[in-house]
Amino acid sequence: MSAIAGQDAIGGGTTARKRRRMPVSVLLAAIFAVLVVGLAIFGPLLAPHDPAAQSLQTGVIGPTSDHLLGTDHLGRDILSRVMAGARDAVIGPAIIAISATVISLVFGIIAGYRGGVVEAVVLRVGDLMYAVPAILVSIVVIGVLGGGYYLAVAVLVLLSVPADTRVVRAAVLSERHLPYIEAGQTLGLSRWRIMTVHILPNVMPTAVAIALLEFVYGLITLSSLSFLGLGAEAGSPEWGRMLADNRTLLAENPNAALAPALLIMATAAAVMLLGDWIYDRVSEESTTRD
């Protein structure tokens, strides 16, 4: 993954002039990501209707002036549900992104700077996990254990840490023999101080890129699990779950299924674009510094 992105950055041969300008697509992605975060925080407050309010007389209807995206089979307002569902859809991926990044920073820095047992374990576990398909493992483990959103979050964190740790370790290895670290060692700074004060800030850009990409994979996998009925509970407006519940309404009110589908795709694509852009900039900076 990192190798590909790095290769792209080299092959891209972006000039200094280009680098300063944020491409329109990235700008749009950033705006969309901010919107989704806004929805995740204020969505339930902004929703025009109560997202859980049922109206069996209404049933499934297409868009009207009162229900801009129509309603589902229980007469619930689709627009309100996707707005409220943003929180459920985004919170899990955010937890995955943050925990996977923090854990892999800890292990990656120790493995890269100190080596030893931690490094050996990190490398071997990474080898083992290399060909393990995360989605299949999570379907089996979460399904057998009985499902649940936060169980899925925990399993996905465990599955992403090995690969992320290797990426952090690689970033640490490229810092380790630079003069500023050697100067610190000569001055007799403690290992702890070198790792936290000197190495950590320099691998932060990599960590940000990891976090954004993990968010995307977290969103894809969690919503897939919810779609299969193994993540968010029935009746939750989480986008994957909502898509599964409204899949049969494609003929009567397509918006009920299309709205969550498009929101998942757009959110994943926007964050992916941001992550990719940041990663390219980071690897460019590190290549120009050499």
Next chain:
Amino acid sequence: MSIAWYILRRLGVGLLLLVIASFFVFCLLYISPGSPEQVLLGGRPSTPEIIGTIRAKYNLDDPFLVQYGQWLLDAFRLDFGESIVTDQPVTTVLTDRAGPTLALALAGLVLTIVIAVPAGMYAAAKRNTSGDRMVSMLTLLGSSAPTFAVGVLLLYVFGVSLEWFPVFGNGTGFTGQLHHLVLPAIALAVTQIAYVTRQTRAAALRVYEQDYVTFARSRGLGRSLIWRRYALLNSSLPIVTATGLLLAYTLGGAVLVEVTFSREGVGSLMLQAVQSKDIPVVQGLVAFAAITVTLVNLGVDLVNLAIDPRLRKEVTG
């Protein structure tokens, strides 16, 4: 001799990985909520005789590791016990449903290779043009698009609105099945195409910086000849590796695709088995997936060995 030794060693490593995987597969019985005998009992009446039969059949009275050893021996003979739901042998349940998923995986693979390799080579040949940026943007969108969301969009546009393709099921007869296969195969292939396109582009760009390509260009060889003879051939190694890796992900993708399009197959079987806590079937499926991944990885190594004389030399020399 050395090649044989190399293959033997790779087989050994594969077998070792399979044994490690099998331990986790066996443990599924124990991590499933409820005691193993309750899990294996499923919905059957809980009489002392039936429980006794189950305990004897699955060696539940033996120590844990002995049970595992017995299970592993049976697994080597492809005997994973009987489904709790249908009482059929797991292997029968599996082979009954394997056909449609195999067809789906093959169709997805063909689509991936036919689209991704030319697209990646094109992007590399035209790098930094608008065409390249277009391909890069599409691969980025493709790699972030969840399979089930793509599936539902396809269903809506080509199934419900345009009515070009059926919206559920496997279909009957050859043309019927093929007709039913189109949308699911596309849904499965989208992520794969994005991944292989990226790998192909990166590999071709690496090759393009090599001296022999510069030399070929300075000799005045035509662009298309250079790209076909030098770039494509020399990029084929990473492309084969990437394609193999993605086959490892096919079963996971097949679960999503088969559920989205209501298809009968190994993927939808996996979800049903997981939901009904049919642990023997789940164990059989996961073991089957692990064997497939190991065989594919071995196959990838052999294909790479066959297409690259440098690798052969490394192995023998």
